[in-house]
Amino acid sequence: MGVLVDYFAASSVELDRLDLSAGPAGIGSRYVDCKGWIGGLAGRVAELTGRDASEFGDDVVVSVEAEGPGLTRVRPEVAQALAGVTDERLAEYAEDELLDEHEADRYVQLRDLARSAGADGRDLYCWSSV
Numbered sequence: 001m002g003v004l005v006d007y008f009a010a011s012s013v014e015l016d017r018l019d020l021s022a023g024p025a026g027i028g029s030r031y032v033d034c035k036g037w038i039g040g041l042a043g044r045v046a047e048l049t050g051r052d053a054s055e056f057g058d059d060v061v062v063s064v065e066a067e068g069p070g071l072t073r074v075r076p077e078v079a080q081a082l083a084g085v086t087d088e089r090l091a092e093y094a095e096d097e098l099l100d101e102h103e104a105d106r107y108v109q110l111r112d113l114a115r116s117a118g119a120d121g122r123d124l125y126c127w128s129s130v
Contacts, residue, residue, distance in 0.1 A: 003038060004129045006031040007074070007110060009117035015062075015125070020069045023127045031127075032109045039057040041074055041110070041126065048093055048107075056081070063102045074124035078092060 008024035008031035024031040037044075046053035061073035062063050090111065094104035117124050 004035040005037045006127045009122040011122050042078045067094050069129035073124045079124045081113045083118050
């Protein structure tokens with residue numbers, strides 16, 4: 001058994017349609033599968049940007065079901081910082097951290113998701129389930 005973690009972007013209207021048990025796939029939302037990631041995005045973005053994770057604060061809990069999936073909103077400061085990460089920095093980070101191709105691509109997909117969310121006026125969310 002593992003922890004399922006998906007990051008996705010949504011407007012308030014899209015979020016209202018979310019069935020927490022189905023996750024972002026249930027509303028047809030584009031998402032990035034980050035299975036096994038624990039601890040949120042702020043720490044990873046801090047590493048990428050050279051900032052201190054305490055600058056970002058914690059994600060905002062939106063919903064948690066007893067013994068079921070949970071949903072948090074990624075702080076806008078985290079999403080903005082992630083959106084600003086360059087391809088060169090992502091490649092450097094992947095090399096420094098010895099990330100395999102799949103894991104390195106995951107970071108690119110997350111950065112691109114943050115960029116599109118910002119451009120569309122949507123928030124980033126993290127859906128997780130055990």
